[in-house]
Amino acid sequence: MTSAALSAPAKRRLGARSSLRRNRRWALITSYVFLVIFAIFFLIPPYYMIVTAFKSDAEVAHMATNPWIIADGITLDQFRILLTQTDFLTFFKNTVIVTLCVVAITMVVSVLAAFSLGRMKFWGSSVLATGIFLTYLVPDTLLFIPLFQIVKAVGLLNSYWGMVLVYPTLTVPFCTWIMIGYFQSIPKELDEAALIDGASHMQMLTKIFIPVALPGIIAAMIFAFTVSWAAFVYPMAFLYSADQQVLTVGTVTSLIRADVYKWGMLMAGALLAAAPPLVIYAFLMDYYIAGLTAGATKG
Amino acid sequence: MADAVQTWLPGLQISARRSASRGLKQFLRHRSTIAFLMCLPLMIIIAALVIYPAFYSIYLSMLNKAQTRLVGLGNFTFLLSRDVFWMVVQQTAIFALTAVFFKALIGLVTAHLINNLPARGQRKWRGMLLVPWVIPLALSSLAWWWLFDPTHSAFNWIITGLGFHEIPWLSDPYWARFSVILVNVWYGAPFFLIMYLAALKSVPEQLYEAAAIDGANAWQKFRHITLPMMRNIIAITVLFSLIVTFANFDIVQIMTAGGPRNMTHVFATYAFMLGIRSGDLPLGAATSLFMFPILGIAAIFILRGVRKRGREIG
Amino acid sequence: MAEVALRNVVKRFDEVEAVRSINLDIPDNEFVVLVGPSGCGKSTTLRMIAGLEEVTAGDIYIGGEIVNDLPPKDRDIAMVFQNYALYPHMTAFENMSFGLKLRRFPKDEIKRRVDNAARILDIAELLDRKPKALSGGQRQRVAMGRAIVRNPKVFLFDEPLSNLDAKLRVQMRTEIKRVHQMVKTTTVYVTHDQVEAMTLADRVVVMNGGAIEQIASPHDLYHNPKTRFVAGFIGSPAMNFIRCHMEQNGAGLRARISDKISLPVPASLTARYQPHSGKALILGLRPEHLTEPRRSDRDQNCEFDITLDVVEPMGMETMVYFTVDGQEICGRVDPGSAKGPGEVMRLHANMNHMHLIDPQTDAVL
Numbered sequence: 016m017t018s019a020a021l022s023a024p025a026k027r028r029l030g031a032r033s034s035l036r037r038n039r040r041w042a043l044i045t046s047y048v049f050l051v052i053f054a055i056f057f058l059i060p061p062y063y064m065i066v067t068a069f070k071s072d073a074e075v076a077h078m079a080t081n082p083w084i085i086a087d088g089i090t091l092d093q094f095r096i097l098l099t100q101t102d103f104l105t106f107f108k109n110t111v112i113v114t115l116c117v118v119a120i121t122m123v124v125s126v127l128a129a130f131s132l133g134r135m136k137f138w139g140s141s142v143l144a145t146g147i148f149l150t151y152l153v154p155d156t157l158l159f160i161p162l163f164q165i166v167k168a169v170g171l172l173n174s175y176w177g178m179v180l181v182y183p184t185l186t187v188p189f190c191t192w193i194m195i196g197y198f199q200s201i202p203k204e205l206d207e208a209a210l211i212d213g214a215s216h217m218q219m220l221t222k223i224f225i226p227v228a229l230p231g232i233i234a235a236m237i238f239a240f241t242v243s244w245a246a247f248v249y250p251m252a253f254l255y256s257a258d259q260q261v262l263t264v265g266t267v268t269s270l271i272r273a274d275v276y277k278w279g280m281l282m283a284g285a286l287l288a289a290a291p292p293l294v295i296y297a298f299l300m301d302y303y304i305a306g307l308t309a310g311a312t313k314g
Numbered sequence: 315m316a317d318a319v320q321t322w323l324p325g326l327q328i329s330a331r332r333s334a335s336r337g338l339k340q341f342l343r344h345r346s347t348i349a350f351l352m353c354l355p356l357m358i359i360i361a362a363l364v365i366y367p368a369f370y371s372i373y374l375s376m377l378n379k380a381q382t383r384l385v386g387l388g389n390f391t392f393l394l395s396r397d398v399f400w401m402v403v404q405q406t407a408i409f410a411l412t413a414v415f416f417k418a419l420i421g422l423v424t425a426h427l428i429n430n431l432p433a434r435g436q437r438k439w440r441g442m443l444l445v446p447w448v449i450p451l452a453l454s455s456l457a458w459w460w461l462f463d464p465t466h467s468a469f470n471w472i473i474t475g476l477g478f479h480e481i482p483w484l485s486d487p488y489w490a491r492f493s494v495i496l497v498n499v500w501y502g503a504p505f506f507l508i509m510y511l512a513a514l515k516s517v518p519e520q521l522y523e524a525a526a527i528d529g530a531n532a533w534q535k536f537r538h539i540t541l542p543m544m545r546n547i548i549a550i551t552v553l554f555s556l557i558v559t560f561a562n563f564d565i566v567q568i569m570t571a572g573g574p575r576n577m578t579h580v581f582a583t584y585a586f587m588l589g590i591r592s593g594d595l596p597l598g599a600a601t602s603l604f605m606f607p608i609l610g611i612a613a614i615f616i617l618r619g620v621r622k623r624g625r626e627i628g
Numbered sequence: 629m630a631e632v633a634l635r636n637v638v639k640r641f642d643e644v645e646a647v648r649s650i651n652l653d654i655p656d657n658e659f660v661v662l663v664g665p666s667g668c669g670k671s672t673t674l675r676m677i678a679g680l681e682e683v684t685a686g687d688i689y690i691g692g693e694i695v696n697d698l699p700p701k702d703r704d705i706a707m708v709f710q711n712y713a714l715y716p717h718m719t720a721f722e723n724m725s726f727g728l729k730l731r732r733f734p735k736d737e738i739k740r741r742v743d744n745a746a747r748i749l750d751i752a753e754l755l756d757r758k759p760k761a762l763s764g765g766q767r768q769r770v771a772m773g774r775a776i777v778r779n780p781k782v783f784l785f786d787e788p789l790s791n792l793d794a795k796l797r798v799q800m801r802t803e804i805k806r807v808h809q810m811v812k813t814t815t816v817y818v819t820h821d822q823v824e825a826m827t828l829a830d831r832v833v834v835m836n837g838g839a840i841e842q843i844a845s846p847h848d849l850y851h852n853p854k855t856r857f858v859a860g861f862i863g864s865p866a867m868n869f870i871r872c873h874m875e876q877n878g879a880g881l882r883a884r885i886s887d888k889i890s891l892p893v894p895a896s897l898t899a900r901y902q903p904h905s906g907k908a909l910i911l912g913l914r915p916e917h918l919t920e921p922r923r924s925d926r927d928q929n930c931e932f933d934i935t936l937d938v939v940e941p942m943g944m945e946t947m948v949y950f951t952v953d954g955q956e957i958c959g960r961v962d963p964g965s966a967k968g969p970g971e972v973m974r975l976h977a978n979m980n981h982m983h984l985i986d987p988q989t990d991a992v993l
C-alpha cells in the first residue's frame with residue numbers, strides 16, 4: 016500500500032513529462048505538415064515551369080496525359096529552339112548590359128550619398144534622408160507616363176539605354192537608405208581614428224567604410240541586381256523592337272508569335288531568364304534576406 | 315615651472331587669431347561642400363527622374379490627347395464620368411485589400427511554423443518558401459498563366475480528374491479576379507514571412523521564459539508578447555505591401571491585360587492601356603494621379619512607423 | 629618641442645557649455661591626466677586638442693604653434709580610444725601601419741617602426757591577427773601600437789582602460805606607465821577613475837562642470853586640495869565633511885562638531901586658521917585619519933566615544949560608520965579593534981591632516 020501511494024505521484028510526474036514531450040512532437044509534426052502544404056503552393060509555378068520546359072512539343076500539346084510529370088522523356092529541344100530560332104539571346108545580352116550598368120551606377124551614387132548623409136551631415140541632410148525614403152516608396156507605375164515623355168525627349172525611346180537612365184530611380188533610394196543604416200552602425204571612433212591617421216574623406220570611404228560595411232554593400236548590390244533584372248513596367252512602356260528588348264518583356268511578348276503558344280519554349284525561356292536571380296539567391300541568401308529586411312528595421 | 319612653460323608661448327596676436335578662425339570656417343565649409351557634392355548625383359537623379367516627372371505628370375494630365383492645349387480638369391471629369399473607371403477603382407481596392415490580407419495571414423502563419431522548427435532546419439525552409447519572391451514576377455506570372463491555360467490547365471486536369479467541372483480561371487470575370495489575387499498572394503506572402511521571421515527573432519527569449527513562469531499558454535504568449543512586440547513591423551510591412559499591391563502591374567497585364575470585360579483592370583494596367591496602348595498620354599497620366607493620394611497617406615504612416623521602430627531599436 | 633597649451637578655451641554645443649574657458653600648460657614629456665565626474669568636459673577637452681572638435685573660443689598650442697584650424701592629421705598627435713577603434717577588416721600590422729602608409733612612408737621604415745612598437749608592447753606574435761581574434765587587452769595594446777608607430781608629438785588617451793576588466797586594467801595601467809617611460813612623449817590622458825589618475829600622472833587636472841578645479845601633482849592633490857570638490861573627489865572612501873564651529877580656546881582653537889565633541893586644532897595650524905575663529909565652517913577629515921587610538925602620534929584630546937551604526941570589514945581594514953548631528957561619518961580602523969554595530973567605540977582624529985572649508989565659497993582655507 017505504501018509503495019502504491021508512493022509510486023502514484025511518481026508515475027503521474029513521469030506521465031506528465033512524457034505527455035509534454037508528446038505534445039511537443041505533435042506540434043512539430045503539425046508544423047511540418049502545414050509547411051509542406053505551403054511549400055507545395057509556393058513551389059508549384061517554378062516546378063511546373065521546369066516540367067514544361069523539358070517536355071517535347073507533342074507532349075505539351077497532348078491533353079490526356081498527366082501534365083505534372085514528364086512521361087515521354089526529357090528533351091532539350093525547347094532550349095535549342097529558344098536559343099537558335101528566337102531573339103532570346105539578344106534579350107539576355109540587353110538585360111545583362113542594362114543590369115550591370117544600373118548596378119554600377121546605383122552603387123556609386125548610393126554609397127557616396129549614404130556616406131555623406133550618414134556620416135558627414137550638411138545643411139538639409141536629414142530632410143534629404145527622409146526624402147530618399149519617401150522616394151523609395153514611389154512605385155514605378157506612378158510615373159511611367161511622364162517618364163515616357165522624358166525618355167522620348169532625350170531620344171532614348173525604344174533603346175535599352177533608356178532603361179539604364181530610368182532604372183536607378185527604382186534602385187538608388189532603397190540602396191542609399193540601407194547603406195545609411197549600415198554606415199551609421201559603424202562606431203564614430205573608427206572614422207575619428209582614420210582622421211587622425213591622416214585619411215582624407217575619400218580615403219576614409221574607400222579604405223574604411225566600404226570594407227567594413229561590405230555585407231551591406233553586397234546586400235544593396237543584390238537588391239539593385241534583382242530589381243533591374245525583374246523590371247517590367249518601364250521596358251513594357253518604353254521598348255518595342257526586339258533588338259532592344261529585355262528578358263522580362265521579351266519573354267512574355269516577343270516569344271508569343273502565333274496564336275498557338277509554344278508553351279514548352281516559353282517556359283524554357285522563363286526558366287533561363289529567372290535563373291540568374293535564383294542562382295544569386297541560392298549562394299548569397301543571407302545577404303539577400305538582410306537587404307530585404309533592412310528597409311524596415313534600419314533607419 | 316609654470317613660468318618656464320609660459321616663456322615658449324608666443325604672445326597672442328590678434329591678427330593670427332582672426333586668420334585662424336577664418337581658416338577654420340573655410341575648413342568646415344570645405345567639409346560640408348564635400349558632403350554636398352557626394353549627394354549631388356543622388357539629388358540630380360531624384361530631381362530629374364522623380365520630382366520633375368511628378369509635377370510634369372500634373373501638367374500632362376491637363377492637356378488634350380494631342381497635347382496641343384490645356385483642358386484643365388477635363389481628363390479627370392471624363393474619367394469620373396466613366397463606369398469603367400469606377401470599376402477600376404473598385405477592383406483595385408478589392409485586389410489590394412484582399413491580397414494584402416491573405417499575404418499577411420499566410421506570412422504570419424508560415425513565419426510561426428518555421429520559428430517552431432528546430433534551429434537547424436529553419437534555414438532550409440525559409441530558403442525554400444522565399445522562392446516566389448525571388449523569381450521575377452513577370453516570369454512567374456507567365457507560368458501561372460500557363461497553369462491557368464483554358465485548354466491545358468494543369469489545375470483543371472486535377473479538378474476534372476476528381477470529377478468536378480473545369481474552372482474558367484481567366485475567362486470568367488470573377489474567376490479571373492480570384493486568379494490574379496491568388497497569384498499576388500503567392501508572390502507577396504514570402505515577403506511577409508521574411509519580415510515576420512526577422513521580427514520574431516528579435517523578441518528576446520527571456521520574455522517568453524518570464525511569461526511561461528507566469529503561467530501563460532501558447533496563445534497568451536502570442537497575444538501578450540509576440541503581437542505587441544511585432545505590432546510596428548507588421549504595420550510597416552502591411553502598409554508597404556499595400557503600396558506595392560495597389561500599384562501592381564505585372565500580374566494583371568500578363569495574365570488578363572485587364573479583361574475579361576475590363577473587370578480585372580487595376581490603376582496601373584488601366585493607365586497603361588489608356589496612355590501607352592491608346593496613345594492618350596494625358597488621360598493615362600490623370601489615371602495614375604488618382605493613385606497618388608492613397609499612396610501618399612500610406613507612405614506617411616510607414617515613415618512614422620519606421621521612425622518609431624528606429625527609436626525602439628536605438 | 630611638444631608642449632601643449634590651452635588658452636581660455638571654450639566649447640559650446642548649441643546651448644550646452646561643455647568647456648568654460650580653461651587654461652592649461654603641459655610641458656614636454658609630461659604625463660597629464662584629466663579626471664572628473666561624467667559629463668564634466670574631459671573628452672571634449674581632449675577632442676579639441678586632437679582636432680576632432682573645433683574650439684568655440686580660445687587657442688590651442690602644440691609645440692608652440694596655434695593649431696586651432698589644423699585638421700587632426702596635421703597636428704601630429706595620436707589618440708587611443710576607449711573602444712579601441714581598431715579597423716576590423718585589417719590585421720594588427722595593417723592597423724598599426726595605416727597612418728604611416730597614408731603618409732607614404734617607405735615600406736621598410738614602416739616595418740621597422742611596427743616591429744619596434746610590437747616589441748615594446750609585446751605583441752610581435754599577434755601582428756597578423758585581425759581585431760576579432762584578439763582579447764580586450766591585446767586590442768588595447770594594438771591601439772597603443774598604432775599611436776606609438778606614428779612617433780607623434782602628443783599622445784591622447786580617452787579612457788583607454790574602461791572597457792577592460794578590473795585585473796587587466798591594473799596590468800595595462802602599469803604597461804602604459806612603462807611605455808611612457810620608454811618613449812617619453814607628452815601625454816594627455818582622460819579617465820574618471822581617480823586611482824588611474826593618481827598612479828599614472830605627473831600632474832592631475834581635476835575638472836568639474838566644464839572648468840578646471842585644480843592642477844597639481846597626485847601628492848599635492850591628496851594633501852592640499854584647493855576646493856571642496858577636489859577634497860571630496862580624490863580619495864576613497866570620500867573625505868568626511870562635518871559641520872563645525874571654530875571656538876577660541878585660550879591661545880588655541882577648537883573645532884566643535886557637536887555638543888559633546890570638540891577637537892583641538894594642532895598648534896602648527898592655529899596661525900593659519902586664526903582668522904576664522906568664531907565662524908561656522910566645515911571640517912574635512914579623511915576616513916584614514918579617523919582611526920582607533922594608536923600608540924604613535926596619539927593625542928588624548930582628539931579622542932572621543934561614539935556609537936557605531938554600520939561596520940564593514942574589508943579585510944585589511946574595517947570601515948565604521950557613525951552619525952554626529954545627523955551627518956554620517958566614516959572611519960577606517962584596524963579589524964582587530966573594531967566593535968560591532970550598536971556598540972560604543974573610541975576613535976581618534978588625526979587633526980594634523982584636517983582641512984577647513986568655507987561653506988559659502990567651497991574653498992579650502
Ligand SMILES: Nc1ncnc2c1ncn2[C@@H]1O[C@H](COP(=O)(O)OP(=O)(O)OP(=O)(O)O)[C@@H](O)[C@H]1O
Nearest residue numbers: 641644645646665666667668669670671672673820
Ligand atoms: N556632440 C555633442 N553635442 C552636444 N553636447 C555634447 C556633445 N558632446 C558632448 N556634449 C556635452 O558636453 C558635456 C561634456 O561632455 P564630455 O563628453 O566631454 O564629458 P566627459 O567628461 O568625457 O564625460 P564621460 O566621463 O562620461 O566620458 C556633456 O554635458 C555632454 O552632454
Ligand SMILES: [Mg+2]
Nearest residue numbers: 670671672786
Ligand atoms: Mg568621455
